[in-house]
Amino acid sequence: MLVSELREILIHRIQSIEDEEFLNAIKILTDSKIIDQPYELSDFEQQKISNARRQVENGEIFTQEEVFKKVNAWLKE
DSSP states (O other): OOHHHHHHHHHHHHHTTTOOOHHHHHHHHHHHTTSSSSOOOOOOHHHHHHHHHHHHHHTTTOHHHHHHHHHHHHHHH
């Protein structure tokens, strides 16, 4: 199949999709092919990063070793 044919098939299929989450996923995939465009974080991603930074500032973190110890302790119970 030629690239132009495949592109047309995809365009027609995408035009019929109403699922916003799925369309956003397709957008993210296609954004990676646009070299000149920097990746923009979504509001959700920005919120998660802000929350993680706050947790670090408040000392609400564990090392990987601490997490493994806790998990192993839970598994032994």
